[in-house]
Amino acid sequence: MNATSVRLTTVAIGFVVAAVVLTGMLALVGFEATFAAIATADRLVLASLLVVVACWFGVWAYTLSVVLGILEVEHTPVDAVVLFGNVVFANSVAPSTYLGGEPLAALLLSRYTGRDYETGFAAVASVDLLNYAPMLPLAGIGLLYVVTTAVVGRTVEIALAFVFLVLLALMATVVVGWRRRDRLLTVAAVVLGGLSQKMDAVVPGVHAVSPATFERRLGQFAANVERVSGDHYSLGLSLVYSTAGWALLSGVLWLALYAVGHAVEPEVVLFVVPLGAVSNVLPLPGGLGSVEPVFVVLLVAMTGITAPDATAATLLYRSGTYWLPLLFGVVTVAVANVPVPRPTN
Template identity: 40%
Template sequence: MADRLPTIVGFAGTLVVLGALVWFVGAGDILAALSRADRSVLAAVVAVAVLWLCLWGMALKTVLDSLGAPVASHTAILVFSAAVFSNNVTPFGQAGGEPVSALLISEAADTEYETGLAAIASVDTLHFVPSIGFAVGAFTFVAAGAVQLGRNLLFAAGAIATLAVGLPTAAYLGWRYRYELEAAVVRSLTSVARTVGRVVPRWTPPSPAALEHRIEGFFTSIDRIAGDRRALLVATGFSAAGWLALGVALWLSLYALGEPVEFSSVMLAIPVAMVAGIAPLPGGSGAIESVLATLLVATTGVPSAVALSAALLYRGATYWLPILVGGGVASFLGADRAAGDG
């Protein structure tokens, strides 16, 4: 029960945030907007969300192939759904879910844990590359048509600048000083492992040499991916197509409510809203809807009730669908691992 407490608290926080949003915008207005939704268009939203999962699942397959741990296309898609599930139910989104995602990937690909961690870390990093390009291009179009840059658009500009500058800088510094980072991680994990070893009976903590070997395996895998330019190009192409699918899903959510908008507006809102995924809520839920609705109102002029309703429909397809599909896959892999251990 204790290990589930952060998730339970996180979902409780999500309900509080979403409840506050609905109350602020107006529950009656939101229900009225949702009641007008075109069901055939909503079905298209779900179909496009499935396409997004397939595209980003193929990006994962491409990276695993590059690492010498090939899996079938359908397996990669299902495992990616399970990885998204772990992100969506873990506070702090990807930062909290990646260790679990790495375990699921290593089980499905029958490879070492550090290879699975390198794969999901590489895929998640690759996703930022096209997102920055889409966000910069969309912001250019939106800003060109705006009479003045309001506070929300200035926030979007700041978020894009953070992505465009902060992420590459952090990646460069992390790789430039990887050996120093490795030494620091080994020291920290050794201390933690020894403490756990004194508390947990009949458990022998790994030696510093074993920890160093595993961390070196992670960096070796990262280096192998970085050296495979063809795989990087193909994976980035799948990622870019997935971002476009997400944009289409949000655009269709607005269209279903009778509010067609400029496509540049949704392609600005989605990457910026993803930054809110770092919030201490499962998958950033609640925070992402808030940013999406705020930016849609600022860039399209749609009523706030329509913007929030569209955000809820969009997240219903792109947040809850992976939870339903990925949860089943994660449970299967967990049961398979338990059977193998037994």
Template identity: 35%
Template sequence: MDGNRRRGLVIGGTAAVAILAVLFAVVGAGRVVDALLASDPWLVAATFGLALCWLIAWSLMLRTVLGSLDVDLPVATSFLVYAGAVFANNVTPFGQAGGEPVTAALIAKVSGSRYETGLVGIASVDVLNVVPSISLVFLGVGAYAATAAIGERLEVAVAVAVALIASIATAIALGWRYRRELVDRLPAAVGGLLGRLRRFDAAAVETALATRLRNFFEDIERVGTRPRRLAAAVGLSLAGWTLQATALAVAFAAVGSPIAPEVALFAVPLAYVAGATPLPGGLGGIEAAFVALLVPTTGVAAATVTAAVLVFRGAVYWLPTLIGGISVSALGIDAMR
């Protein structure tokens, strides 16, 4: 782990702990603990089981996308690789943005494919996950609006999520529209900049970057030519989101406060917007976002909401982090490289 990554992890981890400490202080740590101790162990186990099913669904999604790139992974290997991807996202700042390079290296190592191919595979999974998530947000909010008034907090959360996703989609579209210009001009600009430092050979950097960019865009084009695989991947993405929403609903049932299914449908993707913060896997920020969304929309006490969110996050954050950490360690990939 280099110094910059170590500092980033320490700062992000400290911020996450601080946010969680403030959250517990506001809602009452004692009441949260009491709610957790009184939770139904079978429903807690069911929450973890649903999280495992979500992990399987999205690992199959990754396998499907990689198949369109002629990278064939066994089902068990794809599960371990995707768990490793979640681990990398959860221990690096900015979530997927920080974890994708590690995941690409992991895919390349286990499959013998190019690094760029692995990067396209995991990036495609992240992009394809956007469509079902937005659909579930609007479906859930629409169903909720039919029975209750939409509060200002929910309106702001939806607006922020849509704006963020629209910005990402616009950046991706512009990158694709001007991909040839990027391949022609970016390597020379980067090579010239790094060439001013004695440790870099400008010509070598330019050649290597041009090759990687060319391979990257060629692989993206290959993904787009397999519509059936893309449709299957989107279906698996939708299944994964639904399993997570179900896990959240079961977590609330575990602490004795069932919630409407439509609330879980929009809460999960909306709260994950906080994962774009410089926190390891959004830790702290996502929990706070869940509480901020769910207290006014469910009418459940803040301490009980926090307890349910902790059960849910234990299933979808800590369980995959444990499995993925073991996977990444066994395969010899440094997640903080």
């Protein structure tokens, strides 16, 4: 079994597990009541939902365009949309979403643009970090709202506060790690080089990569990320657009709830959407099977709506923000594999 078949098997297993989880959730909530709520959803509101989804996609595609511009990767607005579709595809099929999808997304980006893999990985990693950066303050605002106004029970409040503290600790770890990146890169190169040499001895088809080569490539990656972080104006602009993306995603959930007959406070969706995204770190493709139960539990606890209605709204939200972008990503990946002529200097 080669590496490609192993990856495909991992993706397939992830989708099977997600399907089992979703089926179990629907069985617990009630298939008939959930699909009845979906069937009676307001069609005009659903059309508006699709418009907001398109705006979210365009906003985050522009964030990628800004990062590509900093790295001097030649591209057009259409290229940015195609490349962001590739990123969404990779994050939607890989386990643990961003953690698992970045290597594939970087490969697709480097092939399409003709730039080296390290530049592609730096672009993808920077965009993911920028897009996730507003998640913590938005979740904090929502948590403050929950603690001060919503009646969800002391146990739920403690659990939500714990999740927020974990997010804060992760962000702090990233900041500290970046400040000590030179030492960490050296250690990572030694570890990866040693693992590569051991795998070369026991796994057919795997070629050893020396620690020096790893250190050079990691150094190039870090240098590209430094270029992105050093352009303060463009970085601030990217953060504005990434925050707008979260607001639009929250708007999609609000419209999904409104479509099934519930107008909730904006603070609720501003909290539920970023907090639900935390479950993307689980080894499931695009958070499929992990995001949905989190959304349903939070919506029922915070708004008091019925579980079938919360499930229906969640499925409508995920249809617009997961399944449609995934299908679009399939198209952009196919486009990206077509040779694109690049201007020569």
